[in-house]
Amino acid sequence: MPTEHIVSAFEDELKALDTKIAQMGGLAEQLLGRAIDSLENRDPGLAEATIRQDEQIDRLEREVEELAISMIARRQPMAVDLRQIMTAVRVAGDLERVGDLGKNIAKRAMAIAAENRPKNLMIGIRHIGNKSLEQLTDVLNAYSQRDSEKALQVWRRDEELDAIYNSVFRELLTYMMEDPRNIGLCTHLLFGAKNLERIGDHATNIAEMIHFLVKGTPVTERRPKGDTTSFVMPESSTA
Amino acid sequence: MNERPNLNQAGFGNLAPAPKGLLARGDTSGRIRVVGRSVSVFYGEKQALIDVNIDILDKSVTAFIGPSGCGKSTFLRCLNRMNDFIDAARVTGSVEIDGVNIYDPEIDPVQLRARVGMVFQKPNPFPKSIYDNVAYGPRIHGLARTKSDMDEIVITSLEKAGLYKEVKDRILEAGTGLSGGQQQRLCIARAIAVNPEVILMDEPCSALDPIATARIEELIDELRQNFCIVIVTHSMQQAARVSQRTAFFHLGTLVEEGETSEIFTNPRQSRTQDYITGRFG
Numbered sequence: 001m002p003t004e005h006i007v008s009a010f011e012d013e014l015k016a017l018d019t020k021i022a023q024m025g026g027l028a029e030q031l032l033g034r035a036i037d038s039l040e041n042r043d044p045g046l047a048e049a050t051i052r053q054d055e056q057i058d059r060l061e062r063e064v065e066e067l068a069i070s071m072i073a074r075r076q077p078m079a080v081d082l083r084q085i086m087t088a089v090r091v092a093g094d095l096e097r098v099g100d101l102g103k104n105i106a107k108r109a110m111a112i113a114a115e116n117r118p119k120n121l122m123i124g125i126r127h128i129g130n131k132s133l134e135q136l137t138d139v140l141n142a143y144s145q146r147d148s149e150k151a152l153q154v155w156r157r158d159e160e161l162d163a164i165y166n167s168v169f170r171e172l173l174t175y176m177m178e179d180p181r182n183i184g185l186c187t188h189l190l191f192g193a194k195n196l197e198r199i200g201d202h203a204t205n206i207a208e209m210i211h212f213l214v215k216g217t218p219v220t221e222r223r224p225k226g227d228t229t230s231f232v233m234p235e236s237s238t239a
Numbered sequence: 240m241n242e243r244p245n246l247n248q249a250g251f252g253n254l255a256p257a258p259k260g261l262l263a264r265g266d267t268s269g270r271i272r273v274v275g276r277s278v279s280v281f282y283g284e285k286q287a288l289i290d291v292n293i294d295i296l297d298k299s300v301t302a303f304i305g306p307s308g309c310g311k312s313t314f315l316r317c318l319n320r321m322n323d324f325i326d327a328a329r330v331t332g333s334v335e336i337d338g339v340n341i342y343d344p345e346i347d348p349v350q351l352r353a354r355v356g357m358v359f360q361k362p363n364p365f366p367k368s369i370y371d372n373v374a375y376g377p378r379i380h381g382l383a384r385t386k387s388d389m390d391e392i393v394i395t396s397l398e399k400a401g402l403y404k405e406v407k408d409r410i411l412e413a414g415t416g417l418s419g420g421q422q423q424r425l426c427i428a429r430a431i432a433v434n435p436e437v438i439l440m441d442e443p444c445s446a447l448d449p450i451a452t453a454r455i456e457e458l459i460d461e462l463r464q465n466f467c468i469v470i471v472t473h474s475m476q477q478a479a480r481v482s483q484r485t486a487f488f489h490l491g492t493l494v495e496e497g498e499t500s501e502i503f504t505n506p507r508q509s510r511t512q513d514y515i516t517g518r519f520g
Contacts (some may be wrong), residue, residue, distance in 0.1 A: 003518045010517065076476050078503050078515040216505030 010075050017067055017088045018144070024060045024095045025140040027053065032098065032136060032199065035105040036129035039192055040122055044113045050106040057099035064092040080216075087213040091143065094202040098136065101195040101202075108188040115185045121175065124168040125189060131161050132196040135203040142210050151210035154203055155223060161200040162226030168193045169229045197227065272297035272467040273318060273437060277332035280313050280322060287313045289491040290332070295437075295484075300459060300468045302482035302499065304475060306519065309488040311471050315439050318469065319355035320348045336437065353380050356430030360442040362422030364414035364429070369406050372414040372425055373397060376433040392432055400428035401458050420451025427458065431466070438462065440470040444477065456481050475515055479503045487511045 005011040031053045038047035068089045071077060077085055135154055142150035172186045172193070204223065211219045273295035280288035288310040295301050303311035313322070320341060322328040333340045341351055353376065364372050373393045376382075383389035393410075397403035402424040406417070414425050423443060430438055440459070444452040459481050462468060472478050478485050479499060486496040487508075495508045506512045513519050 003513060006517050006519065078475065078479075079506055079512050081516045082504060 007075075010071075010081075013067065013071055013075075014081065014084060017064065017071075017085065020060055020064050020067070021088055021091055021095075022140075022144060024057055024064070024092060025136075025143070027057050027060070028095045028098045028102070029133065029136055029140065031057065032102040032105075032129075032133055035102040035109065036126070036133065036196075038106050039109040039189075040126055040129070042109070042113050042117075044110045047106040047109040047113075051103050054099045054103040057096055061092045061096040064088055080213075083213050083216065087209045090209050091206050094205045098199050098202050101199050105192045105195050108192050112185050112188045117185065118175070121171065121186075121189065124164070124171055125193060128161065128164045128168055128193050128196045131164055132199045132203075135161060135200050139203040139206045139210070143206065146210070146214050148211045148214040151207040151214075152219070152221075155207040155211075155219065158200050158204045159224045159226040161197060162228075165193055165197040165227060166229055169232065173232070269296040269298040269467075271295070272337065273469075274335040275314070275317070275332070276335075278314065278317055278334060279331045280310070280317060281329045281331075282325070283327040287491055288317070291493045293486060293493060293496055295467060295469060297467045298463060298465070299483040300463050300470060300481050301484045301486060302478035303469065303471045303486050303488060304473075304478050304514075305488035305494075306514065307473075310491040311486075311488040312441055314488070314493075315441055315469060315471050318437065318439055319352050319357055321352075321357070323348055350380075353433045354435050355437040355439060356433065356435035358423070358426050358430055358438065358440045358443045361446050362419055362426050364417070364422050364425050366413065366415055368411045369397075369414045369417070369425060370410045373428050373432045376429060380433055382433065396428040396432040397425075399431055399462070400424045401454065401461075402428055418451070420447050420454060423447060423451070423455060424458065427455075427462075431462070435466065437467045437469065440468065442471055442473060445473065452477070475503070487514065489514065 005014075031050055034046055034050040034053070037043065038050055068085045071085055072082075075081075135157065139151060139154045142148070142154060169190065172190045175182045176186045208219050211217075271294045273293075275291055275293045275295075278288060278291040279286060291310075291314055303315060305311045316322050317330055317334055318336075318341075322330055330342060334342060336355065339346070341355075365375060367375070370393055373396050374383075374389055377389060377392050383392055394403060397406065397410075402421060405421060406425075414422065417425060423446075427438075427443075443459075444455050447455065456477065459468060459470065463483075470478075470481065482499045484497065485499045485502040487494045487502065487506075487510075489510055495502065495506060495511045497507070502511065503515060506515065
């Protein structure tokens with residue numbers, strides 16, 4: 001942003017809004033990392049701590065909303081300020097969803113804590129988890145740096161996450177078909193993988209908003225989409 | 240929120256080219272009524288307006304915004320040759336209304352000002368009755384043949400200005416006895432009584448309270464159906480509320496002109512952005 005506001009309190013509020021988003025982003029990243037660890041390492045204690053952490057994210061989301069509404073009411077923001085406030089509200093909403101999805105992964109980690117897990121199944125989960133976390137981290141960096149090009153890179157990379165999800169999906173399906181006793185475990189893992197794929201979608205949402213914030217225009221490019229699992233039937237996956 | 244992102248459905252991207260009706264109602268596709276070309280104004284040695292080029296659309300409201308001394312009022316006054324009253328002022332370039340250069344020596348400024356009405360910052364009714372305030376213009380321009388013609392013009396003008404209901408029982412009382420907001424609407428009635436094509440307003444609400452301001456803004460929105468309106472305002476919110484197009488002036492130049500929704504969400508020039516966001520350094 002080129003120059004500062006004449007009204008310094010307005011400037012302070014815009015900064016406060018950014019600080020809250022940065023806090024939310026940090027918490028969401030941490031929560032997601034822990035959720036993936038707890039799933040992989042069968043650590044119900046960590047899972048429980050992770051679940052509790054989501055409350056902080058929810059609280060920050062409410063604070064962002066309240067501050068944004070109050071700023072709109074009192075300061076009648078225009079142009080880039082208006083875009084920043086709208087973007088903050090939307091990003092906070094996405095991060096809140098990321099927190100929920102991460103919490104859900106931690107819950108599933110607790111549910112299957114006692115089960116034995118085939119090693120190569122967990123490699124796939126770790127892989128999608130890392131990719132999802134990387135997307136989140138990169139998009140949060142792009143936000144704090146107001147870097148629309150970096151945001152677009154994240155946006156385009158979502159396809160890779162979709163591809164990993166497709167292969168994890170097929171792998172889990174195969175395990176379930178091999179032995180019905182795997183169904184309980186695999187269903188939880190499948191939902192976990194789906195949550196991680198969804199978190200990637202929230203990262204692309206945030207990326208689009210960064211572009212809007214910086215450029216003032218929506219992303220016009222068509223995003224490549226790689227999630228084809230909606231069309232998969234078990235018969236075809238074994239072929 | 241957690242749906243797969245689709246810009247068309249997200250609704251968020253719509254903010255940039257704002258949907259018509261979000262910031263200001265109605266279409267802006269009217270024909271061009273006023274054309275300014277290379278308009279410069281000098282007050283003695285000092286150049287107050289530098290090479291302004293602008294097309295102003297009919298049946299829409301165009302707002303001029305900018306810091307004090309930026310030339311917006313000077314340019315507004317060029318549009319009905321009010322600068323003629325200032326001896327040291329010199330205008331170059333051309334201003335055409337419906338294809339006719341209003342600075343042509345053949346043009347009678349008095350007739351011109353009947354076609355291009357003006358409403359000022361401070362309500363300035365004549366020290367006459369409400370009726371006579373409105374009848375004054377039509378009378379000197381010979382627009383009414385009979386008393387009943389004149390009654391008709393006065394009542395219609397007061398109705399159009401949204402004032403008739405409030406004053407119909409005291410139409411022969413002094414116009415100066417009305418409240419500030421009513422006086423301003425009386426001045427608008429007076430301006431439209433001579434059936435102008437263009438109405439200029441120089442900060443018409445700056446002396447009014449928020450309720451009176453809202454009434455004037457509602458009136459401006461109604462008048463837009465029939466007139467070409469140009470308004471100078473220091474309130475950016477007002478410009479955003481009432482206008483379809485906005486022109487930003489700074490240091491005597493026209494920096495940017497465009498659709499109001501665009502100017503206030505995504506201005507192209509950094510100077511415009513700095514001004515409307517309150518960052519002018």
